[in-house]
């Protein structure tokens with residue numbers, strides 16, 4: 001079984017609906033470690049050694065967060081700046097993350113239809129998350145298309161929140177149990193666009 005690290009980043013968790021719901025269904029799973037970055041580092045003083053050790057101890061690294069200004073909450077950028085050191089994460093001797101899987105799991109206020117070339121936001125999720133993809137590539141990780149819950153700005157009905165939480169549970173357990181069809185998934189724009197095809201043996 002693969003070990004999964006969830007680097008969770010939400011600066012106002014008490015006001016979160018969707019990220020809290022997603023987190024609640026996976027946090028007690030076997031082989032899953034939740035690392036709440038804002039909880040651990042309210043002053044942004046990231047313990048680089050601790051974070052590197054956590055990465056080394058896991059096979060799959062997930063950043064779960066709300067989409068903020070077409071990107072991540074700021075602590076994720078701080079984490080990347082400090083933790084992904086030359087000679088550890090990248091460079092000729094930087095192999096600590098090599099071969100691990102990388103996933104962004106995020107919620108966005110805007111509807112999916114606004115994230116198209118001609119839509120209100122003018123860019124796709126694939127385009128907007130490309131710096132994370134490039135980062136994963138530089139660190140020799142296997143990047144996965146993001147798990148996206150879009151259209152949360154008006155508040156989703158309870159049943160939809162629960163459906164997204166179920167999907168997230170399916171994805172995390174499939175990653176843990178090596179049941180994700182990587183070939184299929186890598187052809188998709190978002191990981192959760194067609195989970196029946198993306199997950200093997202269900």
Ligand SMILES: Cc1cc2nc3c(=O)[nH]c(=O)nc-3n(C[C@H](O)[C@H](O)[C@H](O)COP(=O)(O)O)c2cc1C
Nearest residue numbers: 016017018019020066067068069070107108109110
């Ligand atoms: C500072 C800030 C920036 C945001 N930027 C975006 C954005 O660029 N695109 C978008 O679709 N939603 C944006 N939103 C909306 C959040 O993504 C949305 O509130 C969040 O995903 C809801 O998740 P939660 O229920 O877990 O808080 C932003 C919200 C805040 C507070």
